[in-house]
Amino acid sequence: MQRSKALVKETKTEASIKNKVRFKRTPYPFYFVVGALTLYLIFAVIPSLIGLLYSFTDWNSYTTEINFVGFANFATIFSSDENYLSYIKNTLVFTVVTIILKTVLGLLFALLLTDGVKKLSHFHRLIIYLPVVLPTLVVGLVFKSILNPQTGVLNEFLRGVGLSGLAQKWLVDANIALFSIIGVDTWKGVGYIMVILLAGLQAIPRDYYEAAEIDGASFWQRLWHVTLPLLMPVLTVTTVLNLLYGLKVFDIVYALTNGGPGYATDVVYTSVFKEYGQGRYGVASALSTVLFIIMIVFGYFVIRLMTRKTEVE
Amino acid sequence: MKPKYLKALGFNTIAVFLSLLAFIPIYIVVVNALKDKTSASAMGIDFPTTFHFDNFLTVFEKGKLGQSFFNSMLYSVTSTVIGTILAAMAAFGLARSRTRFNRIIYFFLIMGIALPTNYVTLTQVMQVTHLINSQLGIIILYAAGQIPFGVFLMYGFVQTVPRELDEAAIIDGCNPLQLFFVVILPLLIPALVTLSVLSFLGAWSDFIAPLYFLDNSTYWPMTLAIYNFFGQFQSDWSLVSADILLTIMPVLLVYLAAQRFILSGLTTGAVKG
Numbered sequence: 001m002q003r004s005k006a007l008v009k010e011t012k013t014e015a016s017i018k019n020k021v022r023f024k025r026t027p028y029p030f031y032f033v034v035g036a037l038t039l040y041l042i043f044a045v046i047p048s049l050i051g052l053l054y055s056f057t058d059w060n061s062y063t064t065e066i067n068f069v070g071f072a073n074f075a076t077i078f079s080s081d082e083n084y085l086s087y088i089k090n091t092l093v094f095t096v097v098t099i100i101l102k103t104v105l106g107l108l109f110a111l112l113l114t115d116g117v118k119k120l121s122h123f124h125r126l127i128i129y130l131p132v133v134l135p136t137l138v139v140g141l142v143f144k145s146i147l148n149p150q151t152g153v154l155n156e157f158l159r160g161v162g163l164s165g166l167a168q169k170w171l172v173d174a175n176i177a178l179f180s181i182i183g184v185d186t187w188k189g190v191g192y193i194m195v196i197l198l199a200g201l202q203a204i205p206r207d208y209y210e211a212a213e214i215d216g217a218s219f220w221q222r223l224w225h226v227t228l229p230l231l232m233p234v235l236t237v238t239t240v241l242n243l244l245y246g247l248k249v250f251d252i253v254y255a256l257t258n259g260g261p262g263y264a265t266d267v268v269y270t271s272v273f274k275e276y277g278q279g280r281y282g283v284a285s286a287l288s289t290v291l292f293i294i295m296i297v298f299g300y301f302v303i304r305l306m307t308r309k310t311e312v313e
Numbered sequence: 314m315k316p317k318y319l320k321a322l323g324f325n326t327i328a329v330f331l332s333l334l335a336f337i338p339i340y341i342v343v344v345n346a347l348k349d350k351t352s353a354s355a356m357g358i359d360f361p362t363t364f365h366f367d368n369f370l371t372v373f374e375k376g377k378l379g380q381s382f383f384n385s386m387l388y389s390v391t392s393t394v395i396g397t398i399l400a401a402m403a404a405f406g407l408a409r410s411r412t413r414f415n416r417i418i419y420f421f422l423i424m425g426i427a428l429p430t431n432y433v434t435l436t437q438v439m440q441v442t443h444l445i446n447s448q449l450g451i452i453i454l455y456a457a458g459q460i461p462f463g464v465f466l467m468y469g470f471v472q473t474v475p476r477e478l479d480e481a482a483i484i485d486g487c488n489p490l491q492l493f494f495v496v497i498l499p500l501l502i503p504a505l506v507t508l509s510v511l512s513f514l515g516a517w518s519d520f521i522a523p524l525y526f527l528d529n530s531t532y533w534p535m536t537l538a539i540y541n542f543f544g545q546f547q548s549d550w551s552l553v554s555a556d557i558l559l560t561i562m563p564v565l566l567v568y569l570a571a572q573r574f575i576l577s578g579l580t581t582g583a584v585k586g
Contacts, residue, residue, distance in 0.1 A: 027479060027489050032406030033418060035399040036460045043457035044425050047438050051431035109331065116324030126572060127332040130339070133568045133575075135518035137536045138557050141543055142338045145356035145550060153341065153358055191335065195576055248429050251521060255540075276433050284433045292429055299427070 048292075054285035061279025073286035083263050084271065084287065090178055091267040091291070094253075095246030097179075101186045102242055103235065106193030111223075113194075114201045125198065129191035136188070140255020143184045147171050171257055174264035181265055185252050189245070193238050200234030201227070236306040243302055247295050339561070346554035353551035368555040372542075375552070378559060380531060381538035385563075387448065388534055389516040392455030393509050399456065400463025400508065401471075401501055405493055407464070408471040409479070419468065425461030432525050445526050454522055459512045470504035471497075507574040510567060514575075517564060535560040 055073055059066045077084040109128060113121045131139065146153045147170035155167040170180040204227065212222045228235075250269035253259065259266035259274070266274075268291045275284035337358070345353040346368055348361040372378055407419045435454075436445065444450030474497060482496045498505075520536035527533060530541070539556050546552050568575065 026410060027483050027487075027492055028406050028410040029489050030406065032489070032493070033403040033415075036403035036422065036464060037418065039399065039453065039457035040422055040425055040460045042438060042442070043435065043454055044428055044430070044461075047431045047434040048428060050434040050437065054434060112324060112328055112331075116321070117328045118321075120325070120328065124328045124332050125576075128335045129572075129576070130565075130568065131335055133514050133518075133564055134339075134561055135520070135536050135564065137518075137520050137540055138561055139338070141539070141553065141557060142342060142356075146338065146341070148356075151355040153337075153356065156355075156357070187335075244427055272433065276436075281433050285431065288429065288431050288433065295427070295429065 051285045051288055054282055055289040056286075057282050059282045059285075061281070069282070073283050074290070076283060077286055077290060083266070086263065087266045087268050087271040087287075088290070088294075090265060091247060091249070091269075092294075093178060094182055094185075094249055094267060095243060097182050098185055098189070098246050099239060099242045101182070102190050102193045103238060105186065105190050106197050106238070107231075107235075109190065109194045110197040110201055111227075113198060125195065129195055131188045132192045134188070136251040137255045139184065139188050140252060144171065144256060147180060147184075172261060174261045177257055177261060178265045181253055181256050184256060185249070188252070189242075193242065196238050196241075197231065197234060200231050203234075204230045232306060236303060239302055239306065240299060243298055244295065247291060247298070339565075342554045342557050342561075345550055346558045348551050348554075350549050350551050353554065354548070356550050356554070365551065368551050369559065372552055372555045372559065375542075375546070378535070378538065378556065381533055381535045382559070384448070384532060385517055385534040385536070388451050388455060389513045392452045392459070392516050393512040395452070396456035396459030396463055396512055397505055397508050400460055401467045401498065401505060402493060403460070404464045404467030405471050405497060408468050409476070419464070423461050423465045423468075426465065428461075430458075432521070436525060439526055446528055446532070448532055450526060451522055451532075454526070455512075455516045455519070459508075459515070463508050463512070466508050467501065467504055470501060474500050503574070506571065507577060510571040510574050513567060514564060 056068055056070060057066050058069045058072070076082060077088075113124055117124060145151075147155075149155060149167070149169040149172060152170075154170070158164060158167045168176055168180075171177050208226050208230070209222060212226050217225065248269060249267055250273070253265055253267050253270050254273070257265045259270045268287055272284045272287050275281075275287065341356055341358055344358070344361055345356050347364045347366065349363070349365050352359075352361065403422065407415045407422075439445040439450055439454075442450075444453060478496060478500075479492060482492045487496065517534075518536065520534070520540065523532070523534055523537045527537070530538075533541070539553075539560055542556050543553055
């Protein structure tokens with residue numbers, strides 16, 4: 001017993017000496033990581049951790065004193081007297097609808113550019129991706145003019161082709177403003193999803209389609225039984241990307257309506273920004289925390305749901 | 314034979330229509346930037362009757378765009394250089410010596426891709442570090458923001474560089490820094506270009522960080538200046554359009570020049586990972 005312990009000890013020290021020698025000689029010293037790690041810790045991890053702490057305090061700009069208030073901020077957020085629940089609801093509506101629109105349209109566009117269009121495929125990909133790189137603020141300003149109820153290009157066009165019944169007060173009507181934002185955001189972001197799905201489609205071996213064709217499978221059968229199951233890992237990635245983006249959305253809403261009319265299009269992050277402007281830091285932090293929890297829960301379920309589907313196939 | 318031909322025609326028409334739809338807003342900006350105030354008031358799609366190139370001069374004078382353009386360049390370029398090099402160094406160190414500890418650090422770093430920014434507490438951090446209201450602060454903040462995705466992208470790429478090169482360089486007497494900067498870095502250029510372009514575009518387009526952290530308007534980048542300019546000259550869409558065009562011009566040029574790298578960078582992680 002005693003001896004074996006000593007032996008273990010001995011081998012341990014030997015190993016650690018060896019490690020030390022190797023560490024000294026390593027051409028990959030840890031200081032290579034220190035720069036990146038330091039910036040990441042200071043500007044991403046620490047703010048998140050402090051935010052988590054502040055969620056439980058009444059920190060604001062009026063007093064210097066910061067008190068621990070337990071779950072009071074969360075109670076405020078989830079109380080029906082306040083508007084916060086509607087901001088969370090708007091965020092979820094934005095997220096779910098943009099995920100569906102961008103995935104369905106992105107997939108259709110990608111299929112179109114893979115099978116439908118041969119020669120100009122690269123050109124179309126270049127143009128359809130273009131809105132993705134445009135600054136969101138610029139997109140917001142331009143679409144503000146396009147969606148103007150009186151003079152905007154969209155309503156002019158609808159009136160011109162005799163569809164004046166479809167001409168709406170896009171960003172002014174509280175009932176449809178959120179969906180107008182969703183439309184603009186889909187216009188801007190669908191190219192991103194399309195490009196990723198295009199690469200996913202190109203990675204699927206042609207043999208599968210040839211086999212399916214010999215078996216007499218129609219286009220939709222091929223899509224359902226060959227393309228979608230094989231594309232599922234990539235679709236998982238795009239869905240998670242869309243999810244993270246949708247829940248964190250700020251700039252497109254800020255640029256188009258800044259949450260208006262009234263609070264009709266306020267999402268969590270525009271509301272955090274407003275709370276911050278009013279000096280209610282505790283509530284603003286709690287809102288960020290709620291969003292973070294939603295993000296983890298949703299992300300977990302999306303990944304589980306989509307990976308399970310591929311296993312069944 | 315005929316239905317197939319018709320089908321192809323149909324598909325091509327749809328594709329052209331989609332491309333038009335994607336391009337129309339840029340077209341609108343271009344034509345209206347060249348109109349005078351009254352004909353641009355509706356931001357219509359009609360072609361300008363006379364070309365008003367003087368709009369760009371007016372914008373530069375009234376909007377003080379020279380300063381903003383310089384700021385945007387300063388922030389985007391410096392942060393990209395710092396962020397890309399730090400990410401590449403970290404990725405190299407982590408990918409080459411894969412101890413359990415290093416693997417944990419790697420996952421800890423790329424977790425940042427999903428981590429939402431808490432601007433409220435970030436403000437505090439910026440105050441404590443005396444980086445609020447400073448140009449250096451914005452640069453460091455952007456560089457920090459590029460780290461998680463940068464490490465992720467470079468990590469995969471470092472693995473394609475053969476280890477034998479490291480050993481040869483070490484035998485030749487390279488120290489770790491020489492090994493990285495002289496031997497490895499040149500081999501990482503394709504990935505470095507991809508990462509730089511994505512980082513540059515991200516930094517150029519951002520306006521949230523300046524919105525929170527820069528009070529002094531002489532420090533504002535193009536995006537924030539444009540927003541302010543829009544507030545002042547809301548009725549004059551010809552000037553706003555000219556302003557917008559100047560802001561997106563570098564973006565368009567970089568995109569057209571480096572689209573191959575952008576698209577490859579996007580798909581690297583998504584399809585292979």
